Amino acid sequence: MESPAAQHPEARQAETQGLGVGMVGYAFMGAAHSQGWRTAARVFDLPLRPAMAAICGRDPDAVRAAADKHGWAAAETDWRALIARDDVQLVDVCTPGDSHAEIAIAALEAGKHVLCEKPLANSVAEAEAMAAAARRARARGQRAMVGFNYRRTPAIAQARRMVAGGRIGVLRHVRVTYLQDWIVDPEFPLVWRLRREQAGSGALGDLGAHIVDLAQYLAGERLVGVSALTETFVRDRPLPGTAGSGTAARGPVTVDDAALFTGRLASGALASFEASRFAAGRKNSLRIELNGDHGSLAFDLERLNELSFHDHTAPAADSGFRRILVTEPDHPYLEAWWPPGHGLGYDHTFVHQARDMVAAIAAGTDPEPSFEDGLQVQRVLAAVEDSAEKNCVYTPVPA
Numbered sequence: 001m002e003s004p005a006a007q008h009p010e011a012r013q014a015e016t017q018g019l020g021v022g023m024v025g026y027a028f029m030g031a032a033h034s035q036g037w038r039t040a041a042r043v044f045d046l047p048l049r050p051a052m053a054a055i056c057g058r059d060p061d062a063v064r065a066a067a068d069k070h071g072w073a074a075a076e077t078d079w080r081a082l083i084a085r086d087d088v089q090l091v092d093v094c095t096p097g098d099s100h101a102e103i104a105i106a107a108l109e110a111g112k113h114v115l116c117e118k119p120l121a122n123s124v125a126e127a128e129a130m131a132a133a134a135r136r137a138r139a140r141g142q143r144a145m146v147g148f149n150y151r152r153t154p155a156i157a158q159a160r161r162m163v164a165g166g167r168i169g170v171l172r173h174v175r176v177t178y179l180q181d182w183i184v185d186p187e188f189p190l191v192w193r194l195r196r197e198q199a200g201s202g203a204l205g206d207l208g209a210h211i212v213d214l215a216q217y218l219a220g221e222r223l224v225g226v227s228a229l230t231e232t233f234v235r236d237r238p239l240p241g242t243a244g245s246g247t248a249a250r251g252p253v254t255v256d257d258a259a260l261f262t263g264r265l266a267s268g269a270l271a272s273f274e275a276s277r278f279a280a281g282r283k284n285s286l287r288i289e290l291n292g293d294h295g296s297l298a299f300d301l302e303r304l305n306e307l308s309f310h311d312h313t314a315p316a317a318d319s320g321f322r323r324i325l326v327t328e329p330d331h332p333y334l335e336a337w338w339p340p341g342h343g344l345g346y347d348h349t350f351v352h353q354a355r356d357m358v359a360a361i362a363a364g365t366d367p368e369p370s371f372e373d374g375l376q377v378q379r380v381l382a383a384v385e386d387s388a389e390k391n392c393v394y395t396p397v398p399a
C-alpha cells in the first residue's frame with residue numbers, strides 16, 4: 001500500500017540506498033521512534049542513511065494515516081509482510097510487550113537488524129529466547145538493541161562519563177524514582193497497559209524497567225538482589241469504550257500500580273527504586289541521584305539539560321551542589337545540535353537512539369543496550385515480583 005508519503009525525501013531514499021527501516025506499531029512509541037528515524041540523518045553525519053520504508057499496524061486506515069503523518073513510504077497491515085520486504089533491513093518493534101518476542105525473533109531469523117522497545121519482553125522466558133535469537137543473528141552480522149531511550153539524554157550520558165571517569169569515586173548509593181499520575185482516577189479505563197497478558201506488568205515493567213536500566217548503566221554494574229513491595233490500588237476499572245456511560249462494565253486490573261524496591265549492586269553499593277502511576281501531580285518525573293565517596297551526581301528529567309554535581313574533594317567551605325548545563329558541543333550528542341544554552345527535549349532521545357543504532361550497524365559493533373542487557377533487566381523485574389510475592393524477602397537476581 002504505497003502512500004502519498006512516497007513524495008517525501010525519506011521515501012525516495014527507501015527506493016535507492018541507505019538502511020531501510022520498517023516499524024511495527026504507530027501509537028505513542030511509534031510516533032516517538034518515527035521522529036528519531038526522520039531526524040537522525042538530518043542532524044548527524046551518519047555512515048548509513050535511514051530510509052523510512054514501511055510502517056505496520058492492524059487497522060488499514062489508521063496505519064495509512066500514521067504513514068502519511070510520520071513520513072513512512074508505505075503501510076502494511078501484517079507484520080510478517082513488513083519483515084519480508086526487500087527494502088526493510090531493520091525492524092523497529094513498537095508494539096505492546098506481548099508481541100515483542102514473536103516479531104523480534106521472526107525479524108532476526110529473516111536476517112534483519114532489530115530495535116525493540118522496552119521492556120524487552122513480558123517474561124524472562126521470552127527475553128531468553130530473544131537474546132538467543134540475537135546471539136545467533138550476531139554471528140551473521142546482524143545487530144539488536146533495546147530501546148531504553150533515556151540513556152540517550154545528553155545529561156545522563158554525561159553523568160555516565162563522569163562516573164566512569166571517577167568523578168564521584170567509590171559508589172555508595174543510587175536512588176531513583178520514576179513517577180506518573182495518569183491512573184489516579186479509579187474511573188480511568190482498563191487500557192492494555194493495565195492487563196498482564198498484554199503488558200507483562202504495570203508500573204514495574206513500564207517505568208521500573210527504565211530506572212533499573214538507568215541505575216545499572218550509570219553505576220556501570222549490575223544488581224545482584226532485591227527486596228520489593230508492589231501494590232494494585234484500584235483493582236477493577238471500566239472496560240475501554242464504556243467509561244463514563246453510567247453503566248460501565250468493569251474488569252480486573254491484573255498488574256501492579258506501584259513498585260517499591262531496594263537492591264544491592266555487585267560492588268556492595270545500595271540502590272532504591274520507586275515506580276508509580278499514582279503520584280498525583282507527577283506527570284513523567286524521573287529523578288536519579290548517585291552518591292560516591294568523592295562526590296554526588298543528580299538528574300531530574302523535568303530539567304533534562306542539567307546535572308547537579310557535588311565535588312566532595314573540594315574544600316568544604318566552598319563546595320556544594322552546582323549546576324552543570326549540559327549543552328556544550330563536547331557533551332554527548334551535542335556536537336550536532338544547537339549552540340550552548342539551547343536545550344533539547346524528550347524526543348531528541350529517540351533521535352540519538354536511531355543515530356547510535358545506525359552507527360553500530362555501519363561499524364559492525366554491538367549496540368547497547370543489547371538484548372542480553374534487556375534480558376538481565378527482565379531478570380531483575382522477575383526478582384522484584386518474586387520478592388513482592390514473599391512480602392519483601394531479599395531475592396537474588398540470577399547472573
Ligand code: SOE
Pocket residue numbers: 028180206207284
Ligand atoms: C507510559 O507510562 C510511558 O509512555 C512509558 O511507556 C515510556 O517508556 C516512558 O518514556 C513514558 O511513559
